[in-house]
Amino acid sequence: MKVNQFPDRTIEIDNEKYLYFGGTAYLGLPTHPEFQKLLIKNILRWGTAYGSSRSANIQLSANEDGERFLADFIKANAALTVSSGMLAGKLVIETLTPETDLFFHFPDTHAAIKVPNSLPVFIGEKLNPRLLDNRTEKITILTDSVPSFHVQPVDFTILNSIPSNKEITLVIDESHSLGILGRNGCGIYSTINLPNIKRKIMVSSLGKAFGLTGGVIVSDSEFINQIATHDTFVSSAGMNAAFVQTMADAASIYLQQHQKLKDNLKYIDTHLIKNRAIHFDSNYPLIYPKIVGINDIFTANKIIVTNFKYPTDTKDLNRIVITANHKKEDLDTIIHLLNQNQF
16 A cells, blocks of 8 residues: 555545554654654754764764753663664674673564574573573673563563573663653663663664654663764764754653653543453553454454564564544544454
């Protein structure tokens, strides 16, 4: 299906209008008028692109403004922006590989932080015995904050079972929780305070809830300084300066849109009938329906939801995405169809 304008809460396909519950614009920012005005203002100030290395003699204050905002918003020591979430993940892995003896991964970890020869954290439903042996080593554990087909963040308390002879670095991809979970949408990074984790690192796309093409790496100041001198970072152009500046300028808009999203999720939670056919949590803007023929039902009622398959998955991903821009009548329509067809 091809569209000729941004797919917001409605889209037009073959001259027919559909309600749209897809994409990743959770806060509805790409079409938000005030957000767009800020971005246009910053394009006029910073231009459409600045392709120089971040380590060059000319330094843009936009980077400092945006990264200070992100560090404060996420409640971290330091943040560094890059041109994409994928680059953020790959850059962190490149930096950690020489100093990591062994990588482990939680199920369904995104490709941005996958590592060849990484071992699974779980074998069956139990911790991998390799995490519990008496070898002294530096390990890095990789995970998404909320994996595909899940609606709640990963429970990290299981990591308390890993003995102290393992020096743990935890890498979390928050592309689908930054701007959504946590206080005001700060994500889950600041809530992870397990005593046996020596270092925690967050990577995220900024093109989802935050509505701007780019990525971010968040950690302690020492690690962020290490990333900033890495060959890959030095050799790469930075995130668009107008986008970075817009983040800093749009702080109040992020809060307003986050509250709208929360209100929409509360409304759904109040009216949606709960059973095993509907995978939903009132704090998270995704619904996974396990209803035979649900896509045909949606199409017949002029509704389109996200449907695709990751290369490593065996099943299609049917995902209903709720955004801050959906109106009550939109929500009523999809709630009615889910309630009517889940039995």
